[in-house]
Amino acid sequence: MNDRFDNIILPDNTPDEAMPPEIAREFERVSASRRRFMQVSGLAALGAVVAGCTAQPRHVVPQVKRDAEITPGASYWYAGNCQACSANCGVLHKTRDGRPIKVEGNPIHPVGQGGLCAKGQAFVLDLYDPERIKTPLFGGKQTSFKALDTEVMAALKDAKNVRLLTSTQSGPATRSVIDEFCKKYSAKHVVHDAIALSAIADAHKQTHGTRAIPRYLFDQARITVSFGADFMGAWLSPVEFARQWADSRKLEKNAPARLVQFEAAMTITGGVADTRFRLPDSERGAALIALGNAVAKRNGKAELFDAAPPKAVPAAEIEKLAAELCSLKNLGKSLVIAGGNNLAEQLVVNQINMMLGNYGATLDLTHASQQKQGDPAAVDALLAELDAGNVDVLVVWGVNPAYDSAHGANWVKALPKAKFSVAIADRLDETASLCKAVATDLHPMECWRDHEPHMGLVTLSQPAMRPLYGGRQAEETLLTWANIDRVVMHGSEPEVMSKASGRALKAYRDVLKEFWTTGVLKAGDTWELAIQRGYVDHRGQPGAPAGTNVARVDAAKAVQAAPKGYEVVLYESVAIGDGRQANNPWLQELADPLTKVTWENYAALSPASLSALGIVEGDVVRVTAKADDRALTLELPAVKQPGMADNTVAIALGYGRTKACKIAQANSTSGVIGANAYPLLSPNAVVAATIAAAGRKTVLAMTQTHDSQEGRPHARELSLAEFMKDPKAISKEHVPTATMWTGHEYKGHRWGMVIDLNACIGCSGCVVGCQAENNLPVVGKEEVATRREMAWMRLDRYYSDDKPADQGAVEDNPKVAFQPMMCQHCENAPCETVCPVLATTHSSEGLNQQTYNRCVGTRYCANNCPFKVRRFNWFNYGYADPSLNLVLNPDVTVRTRGIMEKCSMCVQRIHEGKLQAKKAGIPLPDHTIKTACEQSCPTQAIVFGDMNDKNSEAAKLAASGRNYVLLGELNVRPSIQYLAKVRNSGEV
Amino acid sequence: MSRLSYSLRALWMGVFNRRAFNKLRWKFGLEPLHYWSEWPLKGGIAAKWQDSEQCTSRVLVGVFGDQDHVLEATRECREAGFMIHDVYVPYAVHGLDEAMGLRRSRLTWVTFIMGALAGAFALFGQYYTQAIDWPINVGGKDPWHIHAYVPVTFEFVVLIGGLSTMLALFIRSKLYPGKKAKLCVEGTTDDKFALALAQRCTGFDHERARALFAKHHVERVMDLGDTP
Amino acid sequence: MSHSVESELREPLVTGDKTLHDITEAACAPMERKPNGLWWAAFLVALSCLGVGFATVSYQVATGIGTWGLNKTVGWAFDITNFVFWVGIGHAGTLISAVLFLFRQKWRTSINRSAEAMTIFAVICAAIFPLIHMGRPWLAFWTAPYPNFRGPLWVNFRSPLLWDVFAISTYFTISAVFWYIGLIPDLATARDRAKGIRKKIYGIMSFGWNGSARIWSRYETAYMLFAGLATPLVVSVHTIVSMDFATSVIPGWHTTIFPPYFVIGAIFSGFAMVMTLLIIMRKVVNFEEYITINHLENMAKVIMVTGSIVGLAYATEFFMAWYSGSEYEGFTFINRATGPFAWAYWIMVSCNVITPQLMWFKKLRRNVWVLFILSIFVNIGMWFERFVIVVTSLHRDFMPSSWTYYTPTMIEFLTLLGSFGLFFTCFLLFCRVLPMLAFGEIKGVMRTGKHKHDEHKHAAKAHKPATAKAHEHEKEVAHV
Structure with missing residues (x-):
């Protein structure tokens, strides 16, 4: 009996009964029919199991007890918050027959506004991860919660030094739970972020007196200057920022905002930047100071800082930039940010932003960001305490410092020195496996939880599913251990409600509801509305306390000496991030948007560095580095990354997981996928490394191996000047239309799509969104290396040939073009003509359809596809673990081997939308149907619509003049139009 | 239902009426049929073939060792008025069809x-x-x-x-898998050329035929009772 | 069946002083005697290759076509290369049989039987590849337009693959019929010489053939009709095979020159393969007097001419790629000669264009060893021609983002080996059990070239015993 298939969430107040009346009725009707008897006994058994096993029968009931609102086979959407990183984008969980199968951005949610990144899209697969632990563990053995609670509470009772280590938890209720727990046991709460941004908060403590990370408003900035902050890929809240950036570039409004990026490694933000400079991390401080001085000079102030100018960027460029920033219209309309976690640099950034009047305009400290609350200093202090044996009880929740901190090895040594350690974790990761006890946590999609991404914006997540393996969510565990069933607002007068022992504690949902109704909700808010929308927004106008010019920054702290050898740049990749989702095969197989490498991390080196080392891409290099006191040698394949600063090596974090990572490990010969670079993480100094060829080669699993467009007009780009001269120049190009055929008429709908290359940032959310929606298989590293990835939606990346004036060779600092590429649904599709068995044909609505069960697999269609978008099932690509099959979308056929497949333009969504309109008796409104890629896109670069409806947005964009079709001269007439990118390099 | 089957039966009897059919055959000098299955055999095209090829019962066979000899012998025999039953040759001898007076194949x-x-x-x-x-x-x-x-x-x-x-x-050609080959003389599939004259015609002049054979270096002459 | 006019200068097609019976004896000898060690050795090697191929294909069908080295960009490689290669090999057989027959080229008679057999076996080898290259080969029958309850769902008659289905099956059927009809008189000869079970089998297979001139007459007409049908057929089949590429949109495939180019290439490669086979065969079964150096020289001339035409086609392709002004077309051809698969391209050019030019020298043309090595080179070159067309066009087409390299796996090599195993197994069995020389036809042309000179000698030789015998028989008959 597998009860996990039959779970649904019912709304509140569903009465709980021992035996549902339907089953009772069935019992009465048992007749002679054996078949009937089997059905009934099956139902009865299911009922019995559910009644017996369910911890919270009140809230989650089996499907057999059907609610009037729930229709089997229909999709239900539950608002929640993505917890794949600390950005907390608003999401909707799509559930089907009781199980979540897709995560999509919540269009009304202020964070993300409907977009979602790759990690968020893949978060649903973590729910079904076979690595999740099913029962609590004590001393490595399975135990029950009751026994575990007894042990933990006994340990806590006698403990003096209790430490609670968690990830960033912004929710007021959750923070209150933590507060209450800490109060109860006089515990100290420490927050750990794998990649901390604490320097920003610390800098604002000095300049504005409040230790906070501001809320950034990129949409208000007419020019953004970023010093190594990959704010659309990984920095702080990438989806939110990407949407803001895209809004600021809408060509329909006025001249697109400008983005200037200084960076050492190539990022997607650098790729889409209008102007990009290569800047080694060691010169970041110097460049910031030079810009600060230039701005100060223009503002009539004395030079603020004293430092040597950077070597990598010409002084004239900095001057030009300062002039641009200081031009009147930009006052309060610009934004300067910096990556890294160096306090001195952040102080300079704050000074520059203050000089430009950006606080209160593009930087909001009133509604400061609550994302990334981690404090590395506190974590280091905790580690020292542990090492000294001064911690009695350590409670770890949701963090993995034994892996994702610079001192991972020390954690492995020190953590067992705690007298008692307990992890609240859903998998036995590097840290949890060191702890004496493990209390099973739930996946966030099974939890009730709140968040506060910005001050005043409080979000609410409801579970999308009954817990798959039982377990108990962390807040409830903490409350149980603290023996509390009620929490009050964080910071209010304590009012601890102790329970008489023996009585069941309240479910966290009730605690949360009580907390919200009494503390969070204001007039006009209701609990139901908050659940439905997923947030309450009490934010007002952005603002900031007056900043004080802190004493002249010690330039020596900001300016770093260039290290000998190679500078190490550690970054979060778009796919794997900080590594917490390393066991997610969708993400492992997601190609890096720039290098196109999957399934491992690598040493990215500039072409010049590669030739200096005398190696080629794919050669393994030995990176030997020393960060602070930690020496480390990593063996990684070298990857050529045009646009990298020379003498710099970029290594992605998040790889080299050794625990709870079986799926990923199965794709590696060494048993570990990639190498762990966390020990090289050093916030304050640039880490130097020596690189030597290891003398062997490896096969990189890349999805794209050719970088150049070869001068072909696929991903087109205009300068702003060209665009201003004639906005319709591109669509005026001659495209042949002569044909032998009389053609087919498309009455009714005629589906089409417009993809705006000006908005696409290469974040790859669409790629994973498509994978989740269309049941795309994961093929594994070896198959990707054979170039057999199955992505229907791929992201082509070209390094453009036209070389910036004084930036050296083409490869040194190329322009990057991202181009989402999927089936073009050609009207005269070359694939259709050649299929001998009519397995691919054209629909009356203009779709190029693939009939899977008719396909015999000649692959002629794929050969004859000029866009090479067709994907063939070379084998049966099933999930290794059947639990992952639960994520499959029942609306989409799962393909077997020997069959061709490709983008269907989410035909299942088209049909659903049409049916809804038909049921409502209205003509299908525009935007009712959104394809998975369109839905996922944080920048709204993809617009799907009815081309026969001249008022649809897609049809309008397709006539905008910036539109073109790929390979127009073939006269295949694609249904997908692209809009050329316009790069605003500041000349207009 | 019965009406329909009756009508169908009447139609059948009208069109495929054996008596009427046989009357017609009789009129054209063909034997009446007793069973429908006899149709392709008795009279008709098949019968015509049988007439032309099987009604002979005796042949005079001359065996030659060279294509030129059999060619000339055939030509002269035909010109002399002999009815040439067939010539058996190991390969397609050029000019033989003309010598035999064969029609072009259809x-x-x-x-x-x-x-x-x-x-x-x-x-x-x-x-x-x-x-x-x-x-x-x-x-x-x-x-x-x-x-x-x-x-x-x-x-x-x-x-x-x-x-x-x-x-x-x-x-x-009435060739089919497993058909038993009837050879008038050994070697016609190797290096012998056999000219078979039909003896059915009245007044078959043996002496003259043999003389003609001999003139063309015949190797053997055989008077066979049955056709190959 | 008309008298043909012969030049007195013509060299004899059959050397040595042969009687009709000598020919029968010689042609039937391989079928009647026990095979020699050489045959057994060759047969065992071929059979093991076939076994390896069978095992490989079974594994591949059971596991998935992913066992090949293909990828998202290169969807065809060894499969279609082998297919076109084998179909091309097959074409020489039909051409030698049918076209040379229609052109009254009498020298064809010594080689046409083996060439036709080669056609049949090559087409079998060829037909296997489109079948096993499918993702779901067990559904291959879906390519047949049969009435069904799926709608009814028919097939797509616009697809060149469907044309292939018709072309290859027609080609195989007509070739087999043509071959078998040619075999019947010779099988009858074998039957009349054989005893026991062999006689029975040949008896069944020879359809009761008795050498009747009336049947011979029809037979000749039918044979000519088959030759007339097979000639356009052979042109159409390779034209259709070339349309697999020519009707596509892929640069390097989308070329109108392909039909003639492929047909000539097929003749070229087919003659080379016939040459390879015959040089071995005439040695192994002592047929040097039937398959003379003249035959080989004639074939060498055909190879030289067709090789030059093929070279011209290569040049024309390049010219058109440049002259068309198409960016993609131009790139494809530059990429062929200089890109990652340049090695394949230059193997192709050197084998197909350069080596046949040696045949301008009569001395080389009449040297069996040179011819043998040349024919092997041409076979290799023509395999690579197809490989170059299929793979280099696909691996870098319109979208640079999808450009890849292609590396075959062991499975592909073993499948290719298996197809050679199948071919040679069939061919060696054919040498053993069926008449390898169309002796019925050789007998008809054996006097070509020596007719006039040897007439007297011949007559004397033939007549002497015959007249004596004739008299005896006459007496015998008289007594009857």
């Missing part, structure tokens, strides 16, 4: 007609399946545009033309 007509029919069928079949039965939009092309349908039509013409030629050859 197999070409079979090939032509069957090929033409096959072409028509193939064209119609493609038209029917692509444009009538289930027209599908394939690559934006028109349901019917003859260009795409030429190759299959051509191949079908060749296939059916070839196969029907083969069948016609086998049927006409």
Whole structure:
């Protein structure tokens, strides 16, 4: 009996009964029919199991007890918050027959506004991860919660030094739970972020007196200057920022905002930047100071800082930039940010932003960001305490410092020195496996939880599913251990409600509801509305306390000496991030948007560095580095990354997981996928490394191996000047239309799509969104290396040939073009003509359809596809673990081997939308149907619509003049139009 | 129901009335049939073949060792008025058909007609399946545009033309797998050439025939009671 | 059956002083005697290759076509290369049989039987590849337009693959019929010489053939009809095979020159393969007097001419790629000659264009060893021609983002080996059990070239015993 298939969430107040009346009725009707008897006994058994096993029968009931609102086979959407990183984008969980199968951005949610990144899209697969632990563990053995609670509470009772280590938890209720727990046991709460941004908060403590990370408003900035902050890929809240950036570039409004990026490694933000400079991390401080001085000079102030100018960027460029920033219209309309976690640099950034009047305009400290609350200093202090044996009880929740901190090895040594350690974790990761006890946590999609991404914006997540393996969510565990069933607002007068022992504690949902109704909700808010929308927004106008010019920054702290050898740049990749989702095969197989490498991390080196080392891409290099006191040698394949600063090596974090990572490990010969670079993480100094060829080669699993467009007009780009001269120049190009055929008429709908290359940032959310929606298989590293990835939606990346004036060779600092590429649904599709068995044909609505069960697999269609978008099932690509099959979308056929497949333009969504309109008796409104890629896109670069409806947005964009079709001269007439990118390099 | 079956039966009896049919046959000098299954054998085309080839009972066979000899012998025998039953040769001797006075084979007509029919069928079949039965939009092309349908039509013409030629050859020559070969003399499949003169005609002049054979270096002469 | 006019200068087609019976004896000898060690050795090697191929294909069908080295960009490689290669090999057989027959080229008679057999076996080898290259080969029958209850769902008559289905099946059927009809008189000869079970089998297979001139007459007509059908067929089949590429949109495939180019290439490669086979065969079964150096020289001339035409086609392709002004077309051809697969391209050019030019020298043309090595080179070159067309066009087409390299796996090599195993197994069995020389036809042309010179000698030789015997028989008959 597998009860996990039959779970649904019912709304509140569903009465709980021992035996549902339907089953009772069935019992009465048992007749002679054996078949009937089997059905009934099956139902009865299911009922019995559910009644017996369910911890919270009140809230989650089996499907057999059907609610009037729930229709089997229909999709239900539950608002929640993505917890794949600390950005907390608003999401909707799509559930089907009781199980979540897709995560999509919540269009009304202020964070993300409907977009979602790759990690968020893949978060649903973590729910079904076979690595999740099913029962609590004590001393490595399975135990029950009751026994575990007894042990933990006994340990806590006698403990003096209790430490609670968690990830960033912004929710007021959750923070209150933590507060209450800490109060109860006089515990100290420490927050750990794998990649901390604490320097920003610390800098604002000095300049504005409040230790906070501001809320950034990129949409208000007419020019953004970023010093190594990959704010659309990984920095702080990438989806939110990407949407803001895209809004600021809408060509329909006025001249697109400008983005200037200084960076050492190539990022997607650098790729889409209008102007990009290569800047080694060691010169970041110097460049910031030079810009600060230039701005100060223009503002009539004395030079603020004293430092040597950077070597990598010409002084004239900095001057030009300062002039641009200081031009009147930009006052309060610009934004300067910096990556890294160096306090001195952040102080300079704050000074520059203050000089430009950006606080209160593009930087909001009133509604400061609550994302990334981690404090590395506190974590280091905790580690020292542990090492000294001064911690009695350590409670770890949701963090993995034994892996994702610079001192991972020390954690492995020190953590067992705690007298008692307990992890609240859903998998036995590097840290949890060191702890004496493990209390099973739930996946966030099974939890009730709140968040506060910005001050005043409080979000609410409801579970999308009954817990798959039982377990108990962390807040409830903490409350149980603290023996509390009620929490009050964080910071209010304590009012601890102790329970008489023996009585069941309240479910966290009730605690949360009580907390919200009494503390969070204001007039006009209701609990139901908050659940439905997923947030309450009490934010007002952005603002900031007056900043004080802190004493002249010690330039020596900001300016770093260039290290000998190679500078190490550690970054979060778009796919794997900080590594917490390393066991997610969708993400492992997601190609890096720039290098196109999957399934491992690598040493990215500039072409010049590669030739200096005398190696080629794919050669393994030995990176030997020393960060602070930690020496480390990593063996990684070298990857050529045009646009990298020379003498710099970029290594992605998040790889080299050794625990709870079986799926990923199965794709590696060494048993570990990639190498762990966390020990090289050093916030304050640039880490130097020596690189030597290891003398062997490896096969990189890349999805794209050719970088150049070869001068072909696929991903087109205009300068702003060209665009201003004639906005319709591109669509005026001659495209042949002569044909032998009389053609087919498309009455009714005629589906089409417009993809705006000006908005696409290469974040790859669409790629994973498509994978989740269309049941795309994961093929594994070896198959990707054979170039057999199955992505229907791929992201082509070209390094453009036209070389910036004084930036050296083409490869040194190329322009990057991202181009989402999927089936073009050609009207005269070359694939259709050649299929001998009519397995691919054209629909009356203009779709190029693939009939899977008719396909015999000649692959002629794929050969004859000029866009090479067709994907063939070379084998049966099933999930290794059947639990992952639960994520499959029942609306989409799962393909077997020997069959061709490709983008269907989410035909299942088209049909659903049409049916809804038909049921409502209205003509299908525009935007009712959104394809998975369109839905996922944080920048709204993809617009799907009815081309026969001249008022649809897609049809309008397709006539905008910036539109073109790929390979127009073939006269295949694609249904997908692209809009050329316009790069605003500041000349207009 | 019974009405319908009665009508059908009446129609059957009217059209396929054996007595009427036999009357007709009688009128054309053909034997009456007792069973429908006799039809292809008694009278008709098949019978004609049998008449022409099987009614002889005796042949005079001259065996030659060289194609030129048998060629000349055949020509002279025919000119002398002998009825040439057949000539058995190990390979296709050039000029022998002229010497025997054989008509040109009509197999070409079979090939032509069957090929033409096959072409028509193939064209119609493609038209029917692509444009009538289930027209599908394939690559934006028109349901019917003859260009795409030429190759299959051509191949079908060749296939059916070839196969029907083969069948016609086998049927006409009464060759079939496992048929027992009747050889009038050993060696006609090796290096011997046998000229068989039909003796059915009244007044078959043995002496003259033998003399003609001898003139052309005959190796053996055999008077066979039954045709090969 | 008309008298043909012979030049007195013509060289004899059959050397040595042969009687009709000598020919029968010689042609039937391989069928009647026990095979020699050489045959057994060759047969065992071929059979093991076939076994390996069978095992490989079974594994591949059971596991998935992913066992090949293909990828998202290169969807065809060894499969279609082998297919076109084998079909091309097959074409020489039909051409030698049918076209040379229609052109009254009498020298064809010594080689046409083996060439036709080669056609049949090559087409079998060829037909296997489109079948096994499918993702779901067990559904291959879906390519047949049969009435069904799926709608009814028919097939797509616009697809060149469907044309292939018709072309290859027609080609195989007609070739087999043509071959078998040619075999019947020779099988009858074998039957009349054999005893026991072999006599029975040949008896069944020879359809009761007794050498009747009336049947011979029809037979000749039918044979000519088949030759007439097979000639356009052979052109059409390779034209259709070339349309697999020519009707596509892929640069390097989308070329109108392909039909003639492929047909000539097929003749070229087919003659080379016939040459390879015959040089071995005439040695192994002592047929040097039937398959003379003249035959080989004639074939060498055909190879030289067709090789030059193929070279011209290569040049024309390049010219058109440049002259068309198409960016993609131009790139494809530059990429062929200089890109990652340049090695394949230059193997192709050197084998197909350069080596046949040696045949301008009569001395080389009449040297069996040179011819043998040349024919092997041409076989290799023509395999690579197809590989170059299929793979280099696909691996870098319109979208640079999808450009890849292609590396075959062991499975592909073993499948190719298996197809050679199948071919040679069939061919060696054919040498053993069926008449390898169309002796019925050789007998008809054996006097070509020596007719006039040897007439007296011949007459004397033939007549002497015959007249004496004739008299005896006459007496015998008189007594009857």
